[in-house]
Amino acid sequence: MFIVTAIVIAFSGLVLVAARGRDNDSASMALWGLAMLLGAAGITLLAVEAALGETAHRAGNVTILAGTACAWTAARLFGGRPPLFALIAAGPGLWLAASLLLGPGSPQALLFLACVTGATYTLATAWELSRLDPMPGRSRHGAILLLALHAAFYLGRALGLLLMTETVWLTEREVMLLMMLEALLHTLGMAFMFLALAKERAQHRSVSRLRELTLLDGLTGIGNRRQFDLALARETELGQRDDMPLALLMIDVDHFKAFNDVYGHQAGDDCLRAIAGAIHGAARRPGDVAVRYGGEEFAVLLPRAEEEGAMVVAELIHARMRELALPHAGSPQGKVTVSIGTAALPPALLSGKGEALVAAADHALYAAKAAGRNRAWMASQLAAAQAALRPAETGLRRAEVAADLARRAS
Incomplete structure (x- = not known):
């Protein structure tokens, strides 16, 4: 039974090592396979203890504990956490030191220490898996359950050694065979669960990546119109809930058609990519969303x-555009410039007003272009300028201007 168990566990470990891919989980899968190979080697050494003596007994227990430590480390790596080498060596080292200190005359004490140490590593493995980010599928829960049952099995054996006066039965062949059967079933179950975990994570990453790609502009690599619409709906709701304002910039490349006519569409694509980089670099706060709104327009x-x-x-975007200094023979400026319109809404006016915010910023953008391009205008500045153009308005006209301003703000 010992040899059969060792062969099956070793085969399971080889399957995990061979199944490792080249993704981020390859190291954890290979380490989990190594843990099973160490377990198989340890069981083999215990099986030949009668022939090789105390050396085989010590080497077998140390190897098995090293395997449980590797399994714990594999779970840490799978969760994106670094290995703790001191703790990896602590369990096997502690048992080996106790074995050398107590000698062969205290088998029950050493067995108790081996059970407790192995159970500790096993529970730590379950804890690491419980800390994983949520993923679709139930493999994680199944793995945690198997680990908990495995730890409970060995803790029960340790408790029997601690509390019972007659403990010879705990080391009898029938009990050892039961331990081997449990180890065999546990190993097969964990091999299946870990392969399933790796598959679920790979699928989850693929789906997440595809979802991200649907929100990115294929040319510039920044967000696209769909991402903008989703962000606008989300931020208007959050702004009203958290009593926070929301601002928007609409940005248009000046004389871009002329740029394409002079330099060609490939150069036009390169130009848009460079501008997107400048805009994305300016929107640097967490939560800021920079997108290509459409054509040569950004938001x-x-x-x-x-x-x-x-x-x-x-102003930061304009500064970055000056640093780029992209030549543009078709522009009066001699280089590529952008016009910008800005608008903002206070929290009280955000509910369902995403379209109004876009319209206000767009209005300010076209006012900036009409004023000569290569500048930024605020929507509120535009409204004030319109009122200032008519200083001799009658009271009725001033009321109409105020109503117009209120309509724009809403």
Whole structure:
């Protein structure tokens, strides 16, 4: 039974080592396979203890404990946490030191220590798996259950050694065979569960990556219109709930058609990629969303920002454009420039007003282009300018202007 168990466990370990891919989980899968190979080697050494003596007994127990430590480390790596080498060596080292100190005259004490140490590593493995990010599928829960049962099995044996006066039966052949059967079933179950875990994570990553790709612009690599629409809906709701304002920049490349006419569409694509990089670099706060809105138009959504804060980002974008200094023979400036319109809404006006925010920023953008391009205009500045153009308005006209301003703010 010992040799059969060792062969099956070794085969399971080889399957895991061979099944490792080249993804982020390859190291953890290979280490889990190594843990099973060490377990198989340890069982083999215990099986030949009668022939090789105390050396085989010590080597077998140390090897098995090293295997449980490797399994725990594999779970840590699978969760993205680094190995703790001191703790890997602590269990096997502690048992070996106790074995050398107590000698062969205290088998029950050494068996108790081996059971407790192995159970500790096993429970630590279950704890590491419980800390994994949620994933679809139930393999994680199944693995945790198997580990908990395995630890309970060995803790029960340790408790029997500790509490019972007559403990010879715990080391009898029938009990040892039961231990081997449990180890065999546990190993097969964990091999299956770990392969399933790796498969579920790979599928989860693939789905997440595909979802991300649907939100990215294929040309520039920043967000696309779909990401903008989702972010706008989310941030208007969050802004109203958390009592925080929301600002928006609408950005248009000046004379871009002329750029394509002069330099060609390939150069136009390169130009858009460079501008996207400049805009993305300017929207650097966590939560800021920079997207290609469509064609040569971009947008930046700024949660928790007033219009003045949006103007700071607009000036930073203009500064980055000056650093790029992309030549543009078809522009009066001689280089590529952008026009920017900004708008913001206070928390009280955010509910269902995402479209109004876009319209206000878009209105300010076209006012900036009409004023000569290569500048930024605020929607509130535009409304004030319209009112200032008519200083001699009658009271009725001033009321109409106020109503217009209120309509734009809403």
